[in-house]
Amino acid sequence: MRIVVALGGNALLKRGEPMTDAAQRANVAVAAIALAELAKDHQIVIAHGNGPQVGLLALQGAAYAPDTPWPLDVLGAESEGMIGYLIEQELINALPAGAECATLLTRVEVDADDPAFKRPTKPIGPVYTEEQADKLRETHPWTLVAEGQSGFRRVVPSPAPMRILGLKSIRLLVDSGITVICAGGGGIPVVRRADASMQGIEAVIDKDRTSALLAEALGADALLMLTDVASVYRAWGTPEQAAIDEITPAELDAMDFAEGSMGPKVAAASSFVLGGGRLAGIGRLQDARAIIESRAGTRIRPPGRQDT
Numbered sequence: 001m002r003i004v005v006a007l008g009g010n011a012l013l014k015r016g017e018p019m020t021d022a023a024q025r026a027n028v029a030v031a032a033i034a035l036a037e038l039a040k041d042h043q044i045v046i047a048h049g050n051g052p053q054v055g056l057l058a059l060q061g062a063a064y065a066p067d068t069p070w071p072l073d074v075l076g077a078e079s080e081g082m083i084g085y086l087i088e089q090e091l092i093n094a095l096p097a098g099a100e101c102a103t104l105l106t107r108v109e110v111d112a113d114d115p116a117f118k119r120p121t122k123p124i125g126p127v128y129t130e131e132q133a134d135k136l137r138e139t140h141p142w143t144l145v146a147e148g149q150s151g152f153r154r155v156v157p158s159p160a161p162m163r164i165l166g167l168k169s170i171r172l173l174v175d176s177g178i179t180v181i182c183a184g185g186g187g188i189p190v191v192r193r194a195d196a197s198m199q200g201i202e203a204v205i206d207k208d209r210t211s212a213l214l215a216e217a218l219g220a221d222a223l224l225m226l227t228d229v230a231s232v233y234r235a236w237g238t239p240e241q242a243a244i245d246e247i248t249p250a251e252l253d254a255m256d257f258a259e260g261s262m263g264p265k266v267a268a269a270s271s272f273v274l275g276g277g278r279l280a281g282i283g284r285l286q287d288a289r290a291i292i293e294s295r296a297g298t299r300i301r302p303p304g305r306q307d308t
Contacts, residue, residue: 055125
């Protein structure tokens with residue numbers, strides 16, 4: 001099978017962990033082992049999130065030069081290169097000798113008039129206490145919102161991906177048997193000017209929606225979204241909470257999911273399966289192979305389809 005694997009930013013940097021090089025390298029090494037196991041029998045293409053990392057870069061940039069902050073498209077490119085390098089190095093170490101891997105910076109076109117620019121929902125960066133959040137509001141033009149009971153996070157616009165630029169290069173490498181890491185952080189967001197040229201824009205695209213678009217464009221059999229939770233749950237946070245094993249897009253669409261967390265994953269899964277994909281899976285990083293083999297996680301399939 002050809003599988004597009006989307007690694008969540010929180011799978012690469014666990015909640016509550018310090019945003020250090022050592023912590024990320026340790027987590028990426030664990031991810032590489034799971035991915036190498038999956039790659040034994042399947043062709044994989046890897047995308048990844050960057051929410052914690054791009055937020056940290058923005059915070060560092062604001063501390064250095066508060067009057068001239070680096071734009072999010074540039075920070076997205078920086079995080080894409082950084083995380084891609086870490087994944088590529090550890091994956092090459094875990095794959096059999098002679099395996100080839102390539103990391104590509106990927107621009108993704110969005111609509112400059114997307115309503116998301118007026119309603120930021122994508123959480124980035126660390127979790128702040130209420131006191132820290134109040135101080136940040138005084139010094140930065142950021143939108144900070146409560147994240148459950150854990151604290152506050154910055155949220156930024158997350159427009160829908162329209163088109164992956166450079167897809168021909170990605171497809172050429174994939175068809176040549178090279179493991180490609182691309183569309184990191186949902187891709188670098190760009191918009192089209194009146195003269196058809198491109199320019200970057202302030203946003204962070206949801207990596208799951210871009211991964212679904214990538215999987216469809218590459219004719220992938222499966223889309224695998226790996227995070228730090230075991231499954232999608234019915235009635236999350238209530239006494240009736242229950243893990244979902246198998247479900248159809250129509251059944252998912254009848255449920256409500258948090259817009260800043262599980263919502264984009266569920267939307268991406270439904271979009272891919274309705275577009276002709278055989279399987280979309282959501283679950284923990286360490287369960288990657290088990291999800292594909294129907295032993296773990298949540299699997300979204302077309303009605304009546306049970307094969308892998």
